[in-house]
Amino acid sequence: MKRFLLAALLLLCQSGAQAALKVVTTTPAMAALTRAVGGEHVQVSTLVGNDRDAHMLQVKPSMMRAVRDADLVVAVGADLEAGWLPEVLASAGNPRVQTGRPGHFEAAMQVERLPDPPSSGFSAHLHRYGNPHINLDPLRMAQAGESLARTLAGLDTAHADDFHRQAAAFRAAVEARLPVWRESLKGAQGAVLYHRDAVYLLDRFGLKLLGTLEPVPGVPPTANHLRELAAQLQGQKGVIVQAPWHAPDGPRQLSELTGLPIRILPLDPPADADGQAYLRLIDAWVEALAAGGTP
């Protein structure tokens, strides 16, 4: 009986040691990456859905509660969440996930970033570290996934091999899809973006950024800017892409002036996405960008 109790106790301890890490991510793309790399060893929740602008969020008590219990916070970083995440971290009172601690990870800071033009001065768009929107470049995401594997391994050493293997599998899945995406985009010219949120995707596939609806990051389009942009775009092929939360008037006017089609696409997969669902989001973007190839 004593031996049985001891064995039961040992089992309990072991299962305790193997409890999944509680990971809170800011955006669904970060959640998808964490699920891809962490697999069964992580329990992931995300603070924002893919229907909201992750630059500008209202801080809610539910966010602090989620972060209070977290073993790890995974953010896009590079100031993308600068308008609200610092307040959530400060109020959550969880020392493990503060900036600079082992339980704090910023994906954009793990990869080479593209520059952004000077900002409008709005703090939510003050991109000191370059453009933070790395999540639409599948290869940068794969690289960030490898860094995330090291972070997860530091927090759960027993499963280090699994994290590294799963990060490698995610990279392999991305690399396997690259030729398909390249083939679909043959002949595509480029895109007019509302915000500079898909520049990494355009850059990855050699497509041109034909312009932005925002005259400067964070500032909605003005009539003057739209007229100038339309004049520049005369005779160009391409597609106008906006996120679901961007006001439709500017894109509609530009489309009327230029004849370019409009596509509305989220920047993130659904909140419950895994690595495969992330790849399907890139599929949707590739399909939309390819639509700009035909006159």
Ligand SMILES: [Zn+2]
């Ligand atoms: Zn931005």
